[in-house]
Amino acid sequence: MKHRNKLKKLSRPSDHRKALIKNMMRSLFEHGSIVTTLPKAKAVKPFVEKVITKGKSGSVHSRRYIYSYLGDRKLTNKVVDEISKKFQSRPGGYTRILKMGQRRGDASEIALLQILDE
Numbered sequence: 786m787k788h789r790n791k792l793k794k795l796s797r798p799s800d801h802r803k804a805l806i807k808n809m810m811r812s813l814f815e816h817g818s819i820v821t822t823l824p825k826a827k828a829v830k831p832f833v834e835k836v837i838t839k840g841k842s843g844s845v846h847s848r849r850y851i852y853s854y855l856g857d858r859k860l861t862n863k864v865v866d867e868i869s870k871k872f873q874s875r876p877g878g879y880t881r882i883l884k885m886g887q888r889r890g891d892a893s894e895i896a897l898l899q900i901l902d903e
Contacts, residue, residue: 793828806832809898811855813880814864818899826882826898833900837879840869871903 795802809829812819821829836854839847843865852861872879883897 791831793824795824795828807854807856810836811857811860813898813900814855814860814868818897820885820895820897822888823882823884823894823896826896830880830882830898833880833898834877836864837869837872837900838877840865841873843869868900872901875903 795805797805805825806829809819809821809825810833813829813833819826832854836851839850841847848861848865851864852858855861855864879901881899881901883899885895885897887893888895
């Protein structure tokens with residue numbers, strides 16, 4: 786039974802999957818958008834949404850929570866002070882996934898994951 790199992794495994798062991806998600810989150814917060822495969826974009830989106838929502842409070846606890854995901858103090862401050870402040874009045878939906886077609890080498894679906902500018 787798959788009750789309460791929402792996590793996509795992405796054909797990777799758990800430690801590799803966690804590292805992949807954290808690295809993608811770091812890149813997304815640094816650059817504002819990333820190009821990746823569609824399943825990876827769909828897998829990382831809930832984590833990004835949770836981090837931005839947690840950063841809206843700006844408390845010490847939320848900063849420590851975000852730091853546990855990102856592992857970088859400057860990036861944590863950027864998420865709390867800049868990115869989360871843009872979405873203060875928005876209840877959710879901070880990211881967007883745009884399909885870009887297929888990759889030439891293996892025809893896998895490519896997507897653009899970006900943080901909205903609102």
